[in-house]
Amino acid sequence: MSKEMLNALDALEAEKGVSKEIVIEALEAALVSAYKRHYGQAQNVVVEFEQKKGNIHVYAVKEVTEEVMDSQLEVSLKDALLINPAYEIGDTIRFEVTPKDFGRIAAQTAKQVILQRVREAERDIIYNEFSAYEKDIMQGIVERQDHRYIYVNLGKIEAVLSKQDQMPNEFYQPHDRIKVYVARVEKSSKGPQVFVSRSHPDLLRRLFEQEVPEVYDGIVEIISIAREAGDRSKIAVHSMDENIDPVGTCVGPKGQRVQAIVNELKGENMDIVEWNDDPAIYIANALNPAQVVDVIFDPTNSKACTVVVPDYQLSLAIGKRGQNARLAAKLTGFKIDIKSESDMASFYEQEAEKSDEIIASDMTADDYENMEFNEAETEALEEAEAVEEAEVVEETE
Template identity: 90%
Template structure:
């Protein structure tokens, strides 16, 4: 058994990457349990496994006391001094109590415990390996699906793709190769659980890093992403090098770079806009392909603005079902109200008329106030004259 055990430990370490120390700790714990079960539960025992020879020794650990109350846990000072005169009260002595048939019993009893510890070690290895990929992109193979998840094989583990993390109208078949974003990795009681996504905005960020070297190197930076998975996305980029056009770099020659990303996302439309430190310019860029005439910010709330576009560009600026305006608002983190030039002219005309009326009302009020003051002054004078005449 000793040679077989050592060979098994070497195989586990070589093939599954589980260190001998982990298995030996599990083995010793299992042997203690086996001994107590078969030879005495109340004994305090230790098991020593020799890593070089594979020998197993069981020791009963007893404490040196003046008077023995429990012979399985204690030894008298008198008996201890017969072994070694240096022993004192409170010391512990190990007595070897290895039974002759303990090897067979230990192997049978410890098998399940060892396998459990081995499974736990394997789970920890897998968890540590895949937790390093959290917030990163991986390629997997679709294996199967049920009412809740699509199961994607990532190599050593099967990840789950929930309905909300799927791209709408995208159909997955067994053996399909897809790129997924690892949103989180959990270490559950049943083992590591990996959750992946196809609809997460950061999937776009990782795809840009894969397809565009300048983004990966940090020369072109992705500032923000607004995405409605499967339909359309807007990506704001800027360059740390003034000689490099960030939008042109991401689009690539004849649109080859961005087209590779669009193909991976099954035709999801992609708008790449240039970020600008001036919010008005950035908002105007974000509404691409619509032309913007003016951006007016609310003086009370700078996160709210009104965008003026030509009449014939109004529907383009708003987009189908308001999508273009909605994505621009997400991209810039502003509330955007889009108005046509004619609407703004009408607004300003109404504003001017109301302003004139307010001025007239103010003048009328001022005249009435002046008359009232004059009447009060005259009354005061009359009262003063009457008083003087009486005197």
């Protein structure tokens, strides 16, 4: 080994960012194994790498004992005192045992260690770089696909897009440029693995941050997102500034801002609604474009409510295959039951009838006798009683 090795380590540190000290430490550990493997030695050895000259030395480490039981691991106190009178029992002495041809083995081992460390360093660099993009969006190029994944080139690494993270209305072809949401970055035995998504709700959040400066600056806040990827989404927004309309800001002049996002998501419909700290108003806004007459909260469940809409708005409020109601429930976190005005009127009538029946069934004969009637009702009752008595007399005769 020579100064050429030191120069190579310096260049490696400068180009790849691999610390020279880390490589030397790994090299010394590898050379210990290489020495024992090639020379069949079982003694304790250490390898030292001279960072000034690039030379490598192998030392056998032996413990000073009164009586030697294993000459490869121990040295007698008598022999130790001949080396240095200061040695005592329990001390360790290093004896250089560097073989003459160890340079060739060291060079081969160094090559393997350096290549391994370079690969590990490159993996760490890539992992650190892309873990910084976790929960953010990146633009990539579709390269290929198999039965499990679509592989997206992000530059230094190939990310994977699983089937559940794909949008059902999209077809991906090689060389297509797409924006993806970096869902997670994991370390694996084969290097960093980046998982991306096109269906994640937070993809919408990041796209709005790109298109709407007020969202990026925090003036307009996205409170909640409910998304059925590729079909329809609802976004609840709130403005920190009373003078700014959050919905209009996100829609943009002539709908340009939201249209850019719709185009990126291949025509996915967007409902942008205003968040309100009053749950009734918030739920009514979430069911947009349907009109809401009333919101009745369930007294037994704080997260359930019944929404009353005009008869002609019922189908609009529910939406195709229940989509509008389903997204509104996801957006607000409430279980929403939608009823028309006529259904609610019938419901109230039935409840009133049930209430009257319960009251009537609970009344006793004394309750009927004690009931107060007006003059007309009293005369009618007297006539009915007289007729009933006459019929009883006729039957008796």
